[in-house]
Amino acid sequence: MNKPDGRRRTRIQQKNSQAILDAALEVFSSYGFRGATLDQIAQAAGLSKPNLLYYFDSKEDIHAELLAGLLDTWLDPLRELDPAGDPIGEIRAYVQRKLELSRDYPRESRLFANEILQGAPRIEAVLRGDLKTLVDDRAAVIRGWARAGKIANIDPYHLIFSIWATTQHYADFDAQIGMILDEPGTDPFPGAAAFLDLLYTKLLRPD
Template sequence: MTLPRPRTRIQRKNITAILEAALEVFSQYGFRGATLDQIAQASGLSKPNLLYYFPSKEAIHAALLAQLLDTWLDPLRALDPAGDPRQELLAYVRRKLEMSRDFPRESRLFANEILQGAPRIMDAIEGELKPLVDEKAAVIRGWSAAGKIADVHPYHLIFSIWALTQHYADFDVQVRAVLGEEGADPFPEAERYLDMLFTKLLAV
């Protein structure tokens, strides 16, 4: 068996440039609206050069989604069943809000894929995301049953956390427009608000 040759520094640099450009284009135009010409132009490479690394728009999109899902699952993976329940859940809220602040394009890329019915990521949702959510929902249910947090529906609690944190990335333009000058950096106040909201929600 012949092992693949390791990529050169230039190849790694070009792949990084393509994926960075594709993230910008896909997050702005969605999968259907994005074109290889747009990605090539944004990456500073010719279209034939781009196709040397990725045979299609679908291949680039799949590579981005694979990276994204793993990053997206990390905050939930960090929820520690042995930790203090309220502190663990509040920390999860903060981690998700930080991701919206630090990775807004990735959030919009994921949202666009979901809005289209998740045709290119459904296998990963069913194979990776759902088992992880099931596992953490069981932990939350156990905390509720033990009287350590309020009796909350674990799945809808997780959905609420997603909705209330990812909103700041997916609807960034709207958030900043409505807040006006205060919207220059909405995240410090958003963190204080969400901390207060979930502290009250989880209180026994």
């Protein structure tokens, strides 16, 4: 638990707390939860370890706060899928929002991926709860569009999984992408956006 939250925090406390979270995001996304240490986080934040422990009781508390904020960010694009909108347009927009998250929040994406690779021990309740509820709801919307002939007859869950895979890849495997494209300094996201838009547009068109 972020200890100073129990009372009004000073500007310095707010600054230090955010510095710890920013540093922890870098450390966790690089080394994973198990490989990260409080000493690494404190050093990256420019604080002593005792000072860090004034704000957070443990590595677990820092990680939990990061994941809580991340999950809200991660769920928002799917929440924006409008059942009353144009089906193909709504799904294409969802793809683009997910790709933008990968572009703008690569460390957060890797933090999430590391947690999932470890079996999601710290966010299992959220995955089985809020995330599953939201995905079930949007899958029902997509299935309804397919039954009405507005999009191709596809499995809505595997469509969502595919969107996650094809968009988050650009954050989680950015080093691999850079090495394969062999174009230092080149932004892969415009090309990815155009390709994925074409891919899903063709996939979703009804026969």
